[in-house]
Each structure stands twice: as structure tokens, then as C-alpha cells.
Amino acid sequence: MTGIVGSVPRTPTPTPDTVPAGAPGSGALAVAPFADRALEALTRRRPLVLGLDPSGDLLFEWGLGDTPDGLERFVDIAVAAAVAAVGIVKPQAAFYERHGWRGMRSLARLIEACRDEEVLVLLDAKRGDVGSTNEAYAEAYLGAGAAIPVDAITITPYLGLAAMQPILDRAATNGAGVFIVTRSSNTEGRAIQGARHAGATTVEHQLVIDIAAENERMAPGRIGPVGAVFGPTHGPPTEFDLATMNGLFLAPGVGAQGATPGDVARCFASCPGRVLPSASRSLLAAGPDPSRLADATRSLASELRGLLAP
Numbered sequence: 001m002t003g004i005v006g007s008v009p010r011t012p013t014p015t016p017d018t019v020p021a022g023a024p025g026s027g028a029l030a031v032a033p034f035a036d037r038a039l040e041a042l043t044r045r046r047p048l049v050l051g052l053d054p055s056g057d058l059l060f061e062w063g064l065g066d067t068p069d070g071l072e073r074f075v076d077i078a079v080a081a082a083v084a085a086v087g088i089v090k091p092q093a094a095f096y097e098r099h100g101w102r103g104m105r106s107l108a109r110l111i112e113a114c115r116d117e118e119v120l121v122l123l124d125a126k127r128g129d130v131g132s133t134n135e136a137y138a139e140a141y142l143g144a145g146a147a148i149p150v151d152a153i154t155i156t157p158y159l160g161l162a163a164m165q166p167i168l169d170r171a172a173t174n175g176a177g178v179f180i181v182t183r184s185s186n187t188e189g190r191a192i193q194g195a196r197h198a199g200a201t202t203v204e205h206q207l208v209i210d211i212a213a214e215n216e217r218m219a220p221g222r223i224g225p226v227g228a229v230f231g232p233t234h235g236p237p238t239e240f241d242l243a244t245m246n247g248l249f250l251a252p253g254v255g256a257q258g259a260t261p262g263d264v265a266r267c268f269a270s271c272p273g274r275v276l277p278s279a280s281r282s283l284l285a286a287g288p289d290p291s292r293l294a295d296a297t298r299s300l301a302s303e304l305r306g307l308l309a310p
Helices: 034-044 056-061 068-085 100-116 131-141 161-173 187-193 203-218 261-267 290-307
Strands: 049-052 088-091 120-127 152-155 177-183 226-230 249-251 275-279
Touching (some): 034 088, 034 120, 034 177, 068 290, 120 131, 120 177, 131 161, 161 177, 161 203, 187 203, 203 226, 261 275
Parallel strands (some): 120 152, 152 177, 177 226
């Protein structure tokens, strides 16, 4: 393990005051919209998002220890495997936050290292509040001047989709993406997401409608910057067509949460070219050797490619 540590430089994240926008390491987002960059990454590399979730159990299983130092070593391994195997990674912020400021430093280092290697970072943070708080969340993660700039984030809409406008607008302005939790992969979410409005439309269906309208407003005639987190674990929707939403779909739950590549293909049969399947625990089980982790990731991605061909 000692040979892996140090493979990713542990330098402070440069600030916009010291690094020109767009320079390597600056964290500046590309001019191209996130949807374009994401689809290009999936085509150029592999149709899979690698979840980088360093739970305490995983850090112990890898022999690293559930400590900030163990998390630092996880980052080295994760970056090496991701660069070799995928075009998009999805770190879950909570697993880094639990280690305090050192964990956040590790998260920032992982994000910077991946983006320097042209691997897009979709931060799974599920932020969402109101007013100036949402503006602060957006300023933290989206745009060249952000403290920890990423390519896309997940948000929760249950304080009202209109309340998320500061995040959506900043994402669109800076070429970033936002994925709104629409149908989660856990069973507990069905009571809310499957509930019906007075007009008989379910919550998840209404979110798909509202996301489509938002994308049409911000990117008419294109795939817009707003996507949906839509778990395939509950099967394809029976009352609406996902293809009507002109955005990308993040499909969590592949592997450990029970969804198979076949489930993904069935759920997104009408829009297979716009789905970003995501797996974490089932792939990280192949670690800590980065080459084995990369091989497992490539194998699942190849299976998905065969099933999701438009």
C-alpha cells in the first residue's frame, strides 16, 4: 500500500486569484455545457459513473483504517482506478465530511485530481434549502470561483423546485449540471415520490415535467443542464415516458442496492443514450488494488454499453 500513497500530489487547491481561469488545477469549468461534456465522456470512455464512497467499513476492509490518513490513501487509489476506467466519478460528500476539515481537504484533492485528468466529477451532496442558503451552496460548488468546483451536483427538491432556482441558474451560467432527486433507489422514498397531486400526477412525474420545462427555458432544443436522479430499482415508470424529459438521468442503485444492468436498460428503454448508471459498493469491493478496481469497473461498463446502445 505504501507505494500507492503519494501518487496524487497533495498540494493546496489553487485559488482563482493565483491561477488563471482554465489553467490546469484551476478548477475552472469548461465552456461546453455539462450535458455535452458528460455524453462525450460516456462515449469516449465508458457508460458508467464510478461512485467513490469511502465508508468506515470499506476503509477497514481495504486495510487503510477509518481515519483521515486512511481516507487520504483511499483518494490515491480511487483516483488511479478512476482515471484508468471511467469518464465520470460520483463521490458522496457525507463520507468525506465525517472526517471533518481533513476529510473535506481529501474531497477537494480527489476532485481536483480527477478533473485535472479530464474525469468529470458529479458530487452527490443532495443539497437543497431556500433563498440565500441555496445561493451559498451554489457558490460553494459551481463555477470557476467556487471553493470546491465540481462539474455537477445532486440536489433535493422537497422544499419546492422553485426554491432551487439559485442553484439551477448558477449551474446553467457556468456550464455545470444539476441532478434533482426524482425517484430514489430506496424503498422508503416511494411513499413521497409516488404520492399523487390533486390532479392525479405523481410527485416524481410532476418533477419530470418541471425539469423538462426548466431545460426548455434554459436550453431550448437541447439537452439541458438539469437532470434527474431516477433509480431503476423500482422498474420503469408506467404512467409517463422518461424520453419526454430533455435532460440526463443519473441511475443509482446498480449492484449493492439491487439494480442490475438489465434493470437499467428496461427502465430507460426510451432514452438509453441519456442515462448515467452509477455503482459504488459493488465495485469498490474489488479494491484496494487499483488495477483490480479498474478491471471490475471496465467489466460492468462493457456490460452496460451492450445493453444501452441506442
